[in-house]
Amino acid sequence: MSWLTGRIVDNRVWTETLFSLRVEAPELAFQAGQFVRIALDVDGERVARAFSFVNPPADPVLEFYGVIVPEGPLSPRLARLRVGDALHIASNPAGFLVLREVPDARTLWLLSTGTGIAPFLSILRTEAPWQRFREVVLVHAVRHARELAYRDMISALQKQRGPALRYVAVVSREAAPGALAGRIPAAIGDGRLEAAAGARLSAETSQVLLCGNPDMLKDAGAALAERGLRKHRRRAPGHVITESFW
Numbered sequence: 001m002s003w004l005t006g007r008i009v010d011n012r013v014w015t016e017t018l019f020s021l022r023v024e025a026p027e028l029a030f031q032a033g034q035f036v037r038i039a040l041d042v043d044g045e046r047v048a049r050a051f052s053f054v055n056p057p058a059d060p061v062l063e064f065y066g067v068i069v070p071e072g073p074l075s076p077r078l079a080r081l082r083v084g085d086a087l088h089i090a091s092n093p094a095g096f097l098v099l100r101e102v103p104d105a106r107t108l109w110l111l112s113t114g115t116g117i118a119p120f121l122s123i124l125r126t127e128a129p130w131q132r133f134r135e136v137v138l139v140h141a142v143r144h145a146r147e148l149a150y151r152d153m154i155s156a157l158q159k160q161r162g163p164a165l166r167y168v169a170v171v172s173r174e175a176a177p178g179a180l181a182g183r184i185p186a187a188i189g190d191g192r193l194e195a196a197a198g199a200r201l202s203a204e205t206s207q208v209l210l211c212g213n214p215d216m217l218k219d220a221g222a223a224l225a226e227r228g229l230r231k232h233r234r235r236a237p238g239h240v241i242t243e244s245f246w
């Protein structure tokens, strides 16, 4: 595997555990929604982890959105990087959470927990979703309202795209005005997610991408199956594509 070396040009701190890095690096071809392995050398060993691109492919500055897992080998070190520091980036982006894999439908649902919103921010800043779907619903589920990152970017997109972009926040561990309470699977089950989005979630109308916590993928997958939406496979087209972050 070959590696490129990038330089940090901006580091944003959202909360005590959430951060973003913007990185200038040699050109890298990828599709919106994909990820790449990024790495630091720790005690003479290269420690690499997958990170989704936040930037769309046309943006030459790469962006990554991360959470500090305190006992993790890489994420606390990434969060300590400063402008001018080096970051190693693998030369082979990959992943199937891309619109090229998604069949046509009226509504595209992008359901995320935590940093799982990252690949959707890349997809939303390309033209493809607006050409292919009548409406796109971005759902971001977090523990606390202050973890609803990238609100400015999402508001700007809503201004640009009008009612074609619906944004639904879900907050699980405190009451938050304007957000649904609890978790995504329950909000699918009792109809609150559809009501908040103003769109139908059905096999006839919808394609769904899920990203983030593996337990959310499992439970949301079950809630979607109750409504007749099944996993998408190239050989057996369905409605749901997932990407687990761990």
Ligand SMILES: Cc1cc2nc3c(=O)[nH]c(=O)nc-3n(C[C@H](O)[C@H](O)[C@H](O)COP(=O)(O)OP(=O)(O)OC[C@H]3O[C@@H](n4cnc5c(N)ncnc54)[C@H](O)[C@@H]3O)c2cc1C
Pocket (backbone or CB within 6 Å): 035, 049, 050, 051, 052, 053, 064, 065, 066, 067, 069, 071, 072, 073, 074, 075, 076, 095, 114, 115, 116, 118, 243, 244, 245, 246
């Ligand atoms: C395809 C793919 C794309 C990914 N994209 C991103 C991304 O864009 N941003 C990002 O922050 N992480 C992303 N991850 C997770 C990332 O690769 C690392 O696991 C994470 O940065 C923690 O690294 P670590 O070495 O500190 O701990 P690790 O040893 O890798 O992880 C330790 C534990 O931390 C928890 N954990 C790991 N990642 C997360 C997370 N993102 N949110 C909540 N809990 C987590 C899990 O319980 C995991 O077992 C992605 C993973 C995959 C497989």
Ligand SMILES: NC(=O)c1ccc[n+]([C@@H]2O[C@H](COP(=O)([O-])OP(=O)(O)OC[C@H]3O[C@@H](n4cnc5c(N)ncnc54)[C@H](OP(=O)(O)O)[C@@H]3O)[C@@H](O)[C@H]2O)c1
Pocket (backbone or CB within 6 Å): 017, 067, 068, 069, 070, 113, 114, 115, 141, 142, 143, 147, 170, 171, 172, 173, 182, 183, 184, 185, 212, 213, 215, 216, 217, 219, 220
């Ligand atoms: N976020 C923090 O305050 C915080 C603080 C310190 C460290 N960390 C580190 O970050 C990691 C967690 O990060 P995170 O908060 O971004 O991610 P997370 O634990 O995946 O939580 C994000 C959202 O996913 C929800 N969720 C969890 N299981 C689900 C399921 N089965 N179905 C549907 N939704 C589900 C959570 O709801 P619930 O709240 O109901 O679980 C929460 O709303 C921890 O492992 C820890 O190392 C986080």
